[in-house]
Amino acid sequence: MAPAQGWARRYFKAFCKGFFVAVPVAVTFLDRVACVARVEGASMQPSLNPGGSQSSDVVLLNHWKVRNFEVQRGDIVSLVQTRS
Incomplete structure (x- = not known):
């Protein structure tokens, strides 16, 4: 059970990092x-x-x-x- 939780946690952490970088960049591009x-x-x-x-x-x-x-x-x- 532990390896499955570790994989999900890493995936969620990578998703959040990408999301919080991509959204401001996309909004700034579309606005400016x-x-x-x-x-x-x-x-x-x-x-x-x-x-x-x-x-x-x-x-x-x-x-x-x-x-x-x-x-x-x-x-x-x-x-x-x-x-x-």
Whole structure:
């Protein structure tokens, strides 16, 4: 019984270490660098979501371009309303 408990304890300890490192890194990346968004509906047709309402596209939103004012003609910009 002791070896099984030792294995489970090591596994749980390794999982916790990885979890407490990966979650803050992932949250910081998604908040500061880039995030993934889904485009649905006809608002961006024909560039995105050409199939209409039955399909959706997934895009990567780059936060650095906007933060550094490197937006150029032809770039797609996404606006998000924040609640205050």
